[in-house]
Amino acid sequence: MTSEDSRAALPSRRRFLGQAGATSVGLGAALLSGCADKTAQAAQAAQSTAAASPGGCEPASASAVLPFYGEHQAGIVTAAQKFIYFLVLDLHSTDLDEIRDVFRRWTTFAALLTQGKNSQPYSSNGYIPPTDTGEADSLGAHRLTLTFGVSPAFLRKLGLDKQAPPEFTDLPLFPRDQLRAELSGGDICIQSCADDPQVAFHAVRQLVRHARSSVTMRWSQAGFSSSDRASDTPRNLFAFKDGTANAETLQQADRHIWVQTPGWLQGGSYLVARKIVMHLETWDRTSARGQDDTFGRHRSSGAPLGGKNENDALDLTAKDAKGQPLIPADSHVALAHRTGVKMLRRSYSYASGIDPLTGQFDAGLMFVSFQQSPQQFIAIQSALGRVDAMNEYITHIGSGLFACFGGVQDGRYLGQSLLEKQHG
Numbered sequence: 533m534t535s536e537d538s539r540a541a542l543p544s545r546r547r548f549l550g551q552a553g554a555t556s557v558g559l560g561a562a563l564l565s566g567c568a569d570k571t572a573q574a575a576q577a578a579q580s581t582a583a584a585s586p587g588g589c590e591p592a593s594a595s596a597v598l599p600f601y602g603e604h605q606a607g608i609v610t611a612a613q614k615f616i617y618f619l620v621l622d623l624h625s626t627d628l629d630e631i632r633d634v635f636r637r638w639t640t641f642a643a644l645l646t647q648g649k650n651s652q653p654y655s656s657n658g659y660i661p662p663t664d665t666g667e668a669d670s671l672g673a674h675r676l677t678l679t680f681g682v683s684p685a686f687l688r689k690l691g692l693d694k695q696a697p698p699e700f701t702d703l704p705l706f707p708r709d710q711l712r713a714e715l716s717g718g719d720i721c722i723q724s725c726a727d728d729p730q731v732a733f734h735a736v737r738q739l740v741r742h743a744r745s746s747v748t749m750r751w752s753q754a755g756f757s758s759s760d761r762a763s764d765t766p767r768n769l770f771a772f773k774d775g776t777a778n779a780e781t782l783q784q785a786d787r788h789i790w791v792q793t794p795g796w797l798q799g800g801s802y803l804v805a806r807k808i809v810m811h812l813e814t815w816d817r818t819s820a821r822g823q824d825d826t827f828g829r830h831r832s833s834g835a836p837l838g839g840k841n842e843n844d845a846l847d848l849t850a851k852d853a854k855g856q857p858l859i860p861a862d863s864h865v866a867l868a869h870r871t872g873v874k875m876l877r878r879s880y881s882y883a884s885g886i887d888p889l890t891g892q893f894d895a896g897l898m899f900v901s902f903q904q905s906p907q908q909f910i911a912i913q914s915a916l917g918r919v920d921a922m923n924e925y926i927t928h929i930g931s932g933l934f935a936c937f938g939g940v941q942d943g944r945y946l947g948q949s950l951l952e953k954q955h956g
């Protein structure tokens with residue numbers, strides 16, 4: 533498409549969104565549909581300006597728009613979209629004024645992009661590069677959310693480390709970690725999620741383009757998440773329903789997800805990103821019974837072993853006829869559940885070609901969790917440690933911890949209360 537063509541495409545994109553903006557998905561509709569029992573997700577859906585599908589559970593339409601401004605950043609308790617593009621950036625400048633300016637610009641652009649608009653209107657000057665790269669022209673917003681976070685290193689580099697909450701320190705190394713430097717650390721993360729992969733990528737591409745001289749790209753991962761209905765728990769590449777326990781976490785989001793402590797992170801959340809290789813070929817040679825025992829759940833229904841339905845309570849004391857625990861003590865859910873600690877998991881599968889060293893699929897999970905404190909991730913990952921039956925089938929190769937700011941109010945910008953804090 534030429535820049536001339538893209539200019540022509542823009543008005544139709546606007547018209548498309550204008551039509552979509554006429555109807556809204558109501559909280560009641562989401563609840564009545566019986567598929568949005570997660571109150572926080574339903575509340576997010578209620579703010580959508582898209583036309584609702586009749587059942588409320590159908591895949592989101594291209595026109596669906598989620599608000600950028602609000603109490604919390606979107607993309608956290610938002611019902612998971614189908615695609616993610618996750619990017620980690622390094623600071624190229626340690627000039628606080630310059631970085632403030634980046635976050636100001638990103639706020640403006642993110643507010644436009646999430647409405648399905650381009651980051652800047654096209655110029656009529658044909659002698660300069662088009663102001664938007666154009667690949668999302670006429671595509672719609674597809675429930676795009678952009679979620680921003682900063683790492684402990686970001687605070688150190690900008691001389692803001694005194695503002696770091698005590699729990700906000702680099703994650704420790706866990707047993708069996710095989711972290712690669714090029715897939716770990718970093719200063720800033722941008723989580724872009726949408727129901728269209730090109731829309732998710734386009735948004736990140738614009739944000740980077742407008743900050744090229746201040747940041748450099750460190751690592752990124754694209755991912756996908758599929759379920760039979762929009763509100764159903766997605767299945768991961770081991771074919772298990774992944775995210776069942778989130779429903780409980782979401783019921784008490786203020787306790788498990790949102791930072792309550794007054795300060796620059798209030799209303800925000802800690803994001804842990806882990807790039808985890810899943811050894812699919814090894815898994816595919818495991819017996820059906822062995823697969824169920826690895827997780828402690830039935831692969832087809834997602835029900836706890838011994839149960840019938842996905843949402844049946846986990847009873848770790850239940851025994852079979854021989855007096856053996858129905859849910860093996862070393863199964864993934866038994867170990868994670870026994871900690872009593874909750875987190876919100878918002879992970880996406882990835883399949884990135886073939887590993888040239890092994891000739892196997894380069895595939896796995898872009899694990900993303902949100903929690904009120906990094907300690908929640910540390911407690912659960914430590915419990916999984918060396919004993920999780922799933923460890924045989926996975927390898928953690930990438931890692932990052934980021935503090936995602938609270939939501940932005942109109943007229944303010946992302947991270948303002950951190951970046952403009954007066955230091956004594």
Ligand SMILES: C=CC1=C(C)c2cc3[nH]c(cc4nc(cc5[nH]c(cc1n2)c(C)c5CCC(=O)O)C(CCC(=O)O)=C4C)c(C)c3C=C
Binds near residue numbers: 776869896
């Ligand atoms: C440290 C946190 C976790 C990592 C890392 C992790 C990796 C991982 N998990 C799956 C698949 C499933 N996980 C499930 C449950 C579950 N997992 C964690 C935490 C981590 N998982 C928690 C806290 C829970 C919930 C435990 C509970 O209280 O019930 C499940 C079961 C269904 C569900 O609740 O989602 C699956 C399946 C994979 C494949 C993976 C790494 C590749």
Ligand SMILES: [Fe+2]
Binds near residue numbers: 864868
């Ligand atoms: Fe898990």
